[in-house]
Amino acid sequence: MGCGRGELTRELLPHVTGGLVHGFDLDPRQVAAARSIAGARFEVADAEDLYEQPAGKYDLAVCRRLLLHVRRPSEVLRQMARIVRSGGAVAAIEPGVPDGLAGDVLDAIGERWLGRRLADLFAEAGLPDVTVARVEGSPPPLPTSPTDRDQYLGSGGTLERWEQHLAQLRPTEGLWGGIAKVP
């Protein structure tokens, strides 16, 4: 969910045997770019409005660096849980970035601390039995996409600050993950 250009999809594909991988993103430009990835299907969809998707269709719904962008993050988790079968899982990986220019950029386009609120957000979504932990590794937890840039510039940020932010990225800092079984 919120697959962007398919970065996470690319990482997941080698772990999926005999199943289907679907990526959804609100931005048609991102979906068009993701479609170059073989072995997965990509569609435009709003993660806050997934009612056209059948309930219980998927084994796993996962988002990474999506919830900080949406108005109602716990509602997105609730809707992700609806399209997952009972016994499947919902997972989210989000930044929790304390300071510096990256934090400023996150504040301009979303919520820099969201990754550290995952337990509460899962509970609000009806998924209280969640495991939350710090996540090491790729990708940058910080905003990097063209959509992020447009949002940052739209909120009054300057291109110069955005380019400074990209130059200062420290890729593995500040990512948090939560995973819960769907009842």
Ligand SMILES: C[S@@+](CC[C@H](N)C(=O)[O-])C[C@H]1O[C@@H](n2cnc3c(N)ncnc32)[C@H](O)[C@@H]1O
């Ligand atoms: C920072 S990118 C993350 C891309 C990818 N998940 C990753 O971690 O590499 C955030 C993506 O969320 C998408 N997005 C924002 N709001 C959304 C919504 N309501 N529904 C679906 N996608 C959304 C944006 O278009 C953007 O592609």
